[in-house]
Amino acid sequence: MAAVLKTPGEIDLMDRANRIVHQVLDAVGERMIPGVKTRELDSLAERIIRDAGGVPAFLRYRGYPATLCISVNDVIVHGIPGENPLQEGDIVGIDCGVFYKGYCGDAARTFAVGRVSEEAKRLLRVTEEALKLGVAQVRPGGRVEDIGSAVQRHAESHGYSVVREFTGHGVGTSLHEDPQVPNFGSPGKGPKLKPGMVLAIEPMVNAGAPGVKMDPDGWTARTEDGSLSAHFEYSVAVTPSGARVLGIQI
Ligand code: MF3
Ligand code: CO
Numbered sequence: 001m002a003a004v005l006k007t008p009g010e011i012d013l014m015d016r017a018n019r020i021v022h023q024v025l026d027a028v029g030e031r032m033i034p035g036v037k038t039r040e041l042d043s044l045a046e047r048i049i050r051d052a053g054g055v056p057a058f059l060r061y062r063g064y065p066a067t068l069c070i071s072v073n074d075v076i077v078h079g080i081p082g083e084n085p086l087q088e089g090d091i092v093g094i095d096c097g098v099f100y101k102g103y104c105g106d107a108a109r110t111f112a113v114g115r116v117s118e119e120a121k122r123l124l125r126v127t128e129e130a131l132k133l134g135v136a137q138v139r140p141g142g143r144v145e146d147i148g149s150a151v152q153r154h155a156e157s158h159g160y161s162v163v164r165e166f167t168g169h170g171v172g173t174s175l176h177e178d179p180q181v182p183n184f185g186s187p188g189k190g191p192k193l194k195p196g197m198v199l200a201i202e203p204m205v206n207a208g209a210p211g212v213k214m215d216p217d218g219w220t221a222r223t224e225d226g227s228l229s230a231h232f233e234y235s236v237a238v239t240p241s242g243a244r245v246l247g248i249q250i
Pocket of ligand 1: 059061069096106108169175233
């Protein structure tokens with residue numbers, strides 16, 4: 001199926017939705033304190049979203065039971081908030097989706113709890129850089145795999161690997177729309193980027209091997225080798241002049 005193109009007015013609404021998402025990420029990022037339970041972070045997020053007039057986009061999506069995905073250490077994505085307290089040295093991926101006036105915002109960051117290892121810091125830095133390099137590929141006439149190839153090149157040049165089983169995606173009136181946006185690929189390949197497309201670009205980078213294993217809960221995706229994993233995501237509109245990252249000034 002072809003990607004749904006959005007008008008400038010719709011893109012402004014998606015910017016509003018993503019502003020709420022980034023407000024949540026800022027607030028949750030302030031609570032990255034040893035002893036805080038991930039369920040408490042989820043409650044904080046839901047309160048901020050509802051106070052802003054939004055609706056959590058992940059809650060009940062395909063039966064998902066929470067507002068946030070909270071993915072600690074070797075969890076790649078889709079960790080379910082619960083009673084586990086954060087510990088000094090953890091890295092914690094926070095992924096948040098919000099519907100506002102019918103439009104979806106989707107973004108993620110990975111945070112450090114207190115002092116973390118130099119290796120963890122480097123993984124966070126490289127994954128965020130990979131996201132920004134992917135965004136820098138966005139322009140009308142470009143191709144979807146230009147994004148993934150930039151992400152992959154940056155991650156692999158640091159000895160890391162990109163996850164294949166999960167991808168970025170189009171986003172709009174639904175959380176997931178066409179096209180898929182893989183974190184790997186070849187320049188010049190894949191669907192053509194057009195003004196009005198909005199893409200959730202979301203590198204998932206493993207410190208070790210790319211393999212994924214699922215927990216029995218059916219959601220929590222971990223690195224097969226137990227290595228750390230990081231995840232950063234922006235919702236990005238393709239405009240006539242290039243990328244517009246939604247909800248945040250970068
Ligand atoms: N950012 C993720 C994604 O776009 C989060 C989805 S979590 C789910 O796939 F619970 F909604 F599935
Ligand atoms: Co997403």
